[in-house]
Amino acid sequence: MDNRDPLSNPGYLVRILSMVLSAGLLAVLIAAVVDLGDEPTGLTARVMEQIDQSGVSHPPTAVLLNFRAYDTWLEVAVLLLAAWGALALRQATRLPEQPQATSAGPVLDWLVRLLVPLLIVTGVYLLWLGTNAPGGAFQAGAVIGAALVLLRLSGYRSVGLLDALWLRGSLLAGFAGFLLIATVLFLAGWTFLEYPPDQAGLLIVIIELLITWTVAVSFVALFVAARPDPDDLNTESEGGHG
Amino acid sequence: MIEAAIWVILIPLICGLAAFAIGGRTSRLLGLIGAGLTTIAAFLLVAEVWVNGVWEYSLGGWEAPLGISLRADGLSTFMIAMTAVVGLGISLYAVRYFALTPGPSPDPSAPLRTGAGRGEKSQATWLPSESYWPLWMLLWASLNALFLSSDIFNLYVGLELLTLASVALIILERERASIIAGLRYLLAAFLGSMAYLLGVALLYAEAGVLDLQLLADAELTGTAVQVAGGLMAVGLLLKAALFPMHFWLPAAHSSAPAPVSAALSALVVKAAFYLLIRLWFEVFEPASSIAVEQVIGVLGATAIILGSFQAIRQARLKMMIAYSTVAQVGYLFVMIPLAGSFGDPQDVWRFEAWTGGLYHALSHGFAKASMFLAAGVILSSLGHDRVWNLAGSAARFPVIYLSFGIAGMSLMGLPPSAGFVGKWLMLTSAVESAQWWWAVILLVGGLLTAGYVAIVLSQALQRDVEIDREPDPIPRIMTLSVFGLAVLSMLLGLRAAEPLEFLEIGAPFQTLITTVEE
Numbered sequence: 001m002d003n004r005d006p007l008s009n010p011g012y013l014v015r016i017l018s019m020v021l022s023a024g025l026l027a028v029l030i031a032a033v034v035d036l037g038d039e040p041t042g043l044t045a046r047v048m049e050q051i052d053q054s055g056v057s058h059p060p061t062a063v064l065l066n067f068r069a070y071d072t073w074l075e076v077a078v079l080l081l082a083a084w085g086a087l088a089l090r091q092a093t094r095l096p097e098q099p100q101a102t103s104a105g106p107v108l109d110w111l112v113r114l115l116v117p118l119l120i121v122t123g124v125y126l127l128w129l130g131t132n133a134p135g136g137a138f139q140a141g142a143v144i145g146a147a148l149v150l151l152r153l154s155g156y157r158s159v160g161l162l163d164a165l166w167l168r169g170s171l172l173a174g175f176a177g178f179l180l181i182a183t184v185l186f187l188a189g190w191t192f193l194e195y196p197p198d199q200a201g202l203l204i205v206i207i208e209l210l211i212t213w214t215v216a217v218s219f220v221a222l223f224v225a226a227r228p229d230p231d232d233l234n235t236e237s238e239g240g241h242g
Numbered sequence: 243m244i245e246a247a248i249w250v251i252l253i254p255l256i257c258g259l260a261a262f263a264i265g266g267r268t269s270r271l272l273g274l275i276g277a278g279l280t281t282i283a284a285f286l287l288v289a290e291v292w293v294n295g296v297w298e299y300s301l302g303g304w305e306a307p308l309g310i311s312l313r314a315d316g317l318s319t320f321m322i323a324m325t326a327v328v329g330l331g332i333s334l335y336a337v338r339y340f341a342l343t344p345g346p347s348p349d350p351s352a353p354l355r356t357g358a359g360r361g362e363k364s365q366a367t368w369l370p371s372e373s374y375w376p377l378w379m380l381l382w383a384s385l386n387a388l389f390l391s392s393d394i395f396n397l398y399v400g401l402e403l404l405t406l407a408s409v410a411l412i413i414l415e416r417e418r419a420s421i422i423a424g425l426r427y428l429l430a431a432f433l434g435s436m437a438y439l440l441g442v443a444l445l446y447a448e449a450g451v452l453d454l455q456l457l458a459d460a461e462l463t464g465t466a467v468q469v470a471g472g473l474m475a476v477g478l479l480l481k482a483a484l485f486p487m488h489f490w491l492p493a494a495h496s497s498a499p500a501p502v503s504a505a506l507s508a509l510v511v512k513a514a515f516y517l518l519i520r521l522w523f524e525v526f527e528p529a530s531s532i533a534v535e536q537v538i539g540v541l542g543a544t545a546i547i548l549g550s551f552q553a554i555r556q557a558r559l560k561m562m563i564a565y566s567t568v569a570q571v572g573y574l575f576v577m578i579p580l581a582g583s584f585g586d587p588q589d590v591w592r593f594e595a596w597t598g599g600l601y602h603a604l605s606h607g608f609a610k611a612s613m614f615l616a617a618g619v620i621l622s623s624l625g626h627d628r629v630w631n632l633a634g635s636a637a638r639f640p641v642i643y644l645s646f647g648i649a650g651m652s653l654m655g656l657p658p659s660a661g662f663v664g665k666w667l668m669l670t671s672a673v674e675s676a677q678w679w680w681a682v683i684l685l686v687g688g689l690l691t692a693g694y695v696a697i698v699l700s701q702a703l704q705r706d707v708e709i710d711r712e713p714d715p716i717p718r719i720m721t722l723s724v725f726g727l728a729v730l731s732m733l734l735g736l737r738a739a740e741p742l743e744f745l746e747i748g749a750p751f752q753t754l755i756t757t758v759e760e
Contacts, residue, residue: 028469028472029440029469031465031469032444032465032466032469032470033444033466034465035464035465035466035469036444036447036448036466037448041446041447041448041449041450042446042450043307043308043450043451046307046308047308050304050308066302066304067302067304067308067309068309068310068395068396069301069302070301070302070310070396071310071395071396071399074384074387074396074399074400074403075399075402077255077380077384077403078399078402078403078406080262081377081380081403081406081407081410082406084262084373084376084377084410085406085409085410085413087368088368088373088410088414089413089416089421091368091416093368168262168263168265169263172259172262172263175259176259176263179252179255179256179259183252183256186248186252191299191300191301191302191303192245192248192299192301192302193301193302194301194302194303195302
């Protein structure tokens with residue numbers, strides 16, 4: 001990196017200044033935390049009161065996908081923007097395959113064959129678990145995304161199989177699913193982002209499925225786009241077509 | 243009831259998503275449809291709030307504090323309407339702008355190769371013109387979502403969406419300067435978001451609710467609340483680029499494509515400003531103090547003076563306009579000591595200062611959008627925007643420079659512009675509250691603004707100058723949107739009574755007509 005860049009090679013003054021600032025922030029935060037009341041505040045009790053109507057039985061899932069579904073929806077849009085921006089910067093319309101790694105030995109091969117199915121099963125299990133225990137779309141997406149990254153790193157075909165249209169669709173799926181369900185129900189006369197109580201569970205599972213896939217592909221997209229050498233990416237994209 | 247407020251968020255999201263999914267030339271059409279429909283929805287909302295007063299909505303049928311509420315009072319709707327008109331102007335301009343500038347040439351020294359732009363794959367590359375529309379729609383949606391949200395955590399999500407859309411738009415043309423500026427902006431804005439989020443966590447721990455109205459009703463005080471307020475304020479000041487936290491702004495705003503620069507300066511910094519004053523005067527009012535407010539005012543005053551001087555010194559037009567934004571943001575924050583705890587709750591001049599600051603934000607929105615769009619025309623037509631080489635170019639595009647002059651008058655605060663109304667209200671308030679020092683700053687700032695506007699116009703208006711290159715013709719729609727925005731920044735000064743009355747709806751102050759609202 002550029003040595004003249006003050007951020008990568010800060011002088012003493014910058015170091016001392018940032019130390020003083022950090023210490024000051026710490027002191028202020030400690031003062032604030034000490035000042036906080038002893039009684040627990042928060043909305044846990046209210047969540048438990050209403051959870052029967054949410055369609056799921058795990059409180060965080062009820063909060064994320066029903067009570068505060070609006071937050072989650074916008075977060076999915078944040079994820080979409082991040083992946084989209086990274087791919088646009090790299091001018092990548094697909095996620096190219098890694099050329100067959102020369103160092104991939106039998107041990108790696110064996111490990112990948114063992115781990116990937118395990119990761120996929122774990123991911124789907126986490127997704128299914130989300131309705132009544134810790135788990136859910138984001139965790140499941142992260143695990144499946146990790147499986148895809150592992151496949152790609154060890155030279156197997158994976159996300160490179162998605163053509164430009166499918167990649168686009170995968171990145172958009174979570175956000176679009178939310179948008180479609182919310183808009184259709186809104187036009188049908190429901191409150192915006194309200195689920196009909198008897199279908200709430202089903203709709204939440206559909207949305208979670210879509211978000212899982214979007215999260216997984218977005219993670220791989222960010223991973224691929226973060227490669228330091230853009231030339232590498234472009235030559236691969238030629239290969240990916242062949 | 244058509245719930246126009248829901249549609250001002252939904253329409254740009256739907257059009258943006260469709261533009262993402264379909265891409266190609268259709269995205270431009272979808273963007274234009276989105277801009278038109280969102281503007282219509284925004285004015286339906288204005289009508290609704292004007293007739294029925296404050297509008298409230300519990301998303302998903304879950305009432306606060308469990309769920310998230312949307313709320314449109316005079317202030318929110320005012321910002322949404324401003325965004326709609328400025329956004330429509332920018333959209334009309336952008337239709338032709340990206341046709342004029344086909345994006346970066348395949349320069350071998352460019353840091354990032356346009357490798358996919360060959361052969362049959364040229365269909366599938368990321369052209370700035372195609373990526374612009376979905377990103378711009380998402381930016382617009384996030385602005386409206388931010389203005390409507392009544393939940394401090396949801397506002398954080400809105401800020402994140404806004405930041406990422408802005409960064410993606412800044413780096414749209416993938417030029418080295420804009421990528422560096424975009425990354426700096428990203429880091430600065432994330433630092434701001436983190437500070438804000440830390441404040442949200444503290445506030446939630448203290449009060450147990452996230453809803454703005456419930457927080458305001460709780461009348462919070464104490465160390466933890468002050469720390470939370472301080473963190474949130476610093477985070478938002480960083481995003482609003484108040485001196486000395488403006489370091490990221492000039493490069494980011496000037497290196498972006500013109501329609502993006504206009505949106506960033508006219509709208510995006512206003513979103514952080516909006517959120518700050520909403521928190522300051524509604525949630526943190528009891529925890530605030532005269533000393534802190536005066537410090538904010540001093541930072542604002544410094545921004546006015548130093549930002550204007552920097553603007554005068556700039557050699558490039560877009561940099562000059564970006565520094566002008568730094569200075570104009572200063573005015574917005576001089577409002578804080580004027581409307582703050584210096585006076586008693588029943589003093590009407592506090593409300594005058596508050597509306598003055600907001601009217602200044604409105605006038606700056608129109609004027610600055612017009613100026614950046616004008617600079618975009620000059621840059622793409624002349625091939626450069628060096629201030630000292632503009633000599634005689636007014637003969638080539640007189641309407642563009644006329645618009646620049648009109649917008650400049652509004653920034654200076656000359657009557658009868660909207661800028662004059664805003665400044666006049668703030669001046670009155672400074673005199674009535676006996677805080678005369680702010681009045682001096684407001685007047686000196688106007689003179690300095692006249693300085694840099696005059697530099698540009700005096701260069702452009704020189705006669706009998708040989709121009710080394712015949713400038714390219716400008717599409718009429720671009721000239722029209724530049725002119726329209728400038729004229730609006732003037733006309734809104736002639737017709738200020740209704741917008742000012744509109745701001746009283748749900749205002750957190752003792753006003754002439756309404757009673758004090760908690």
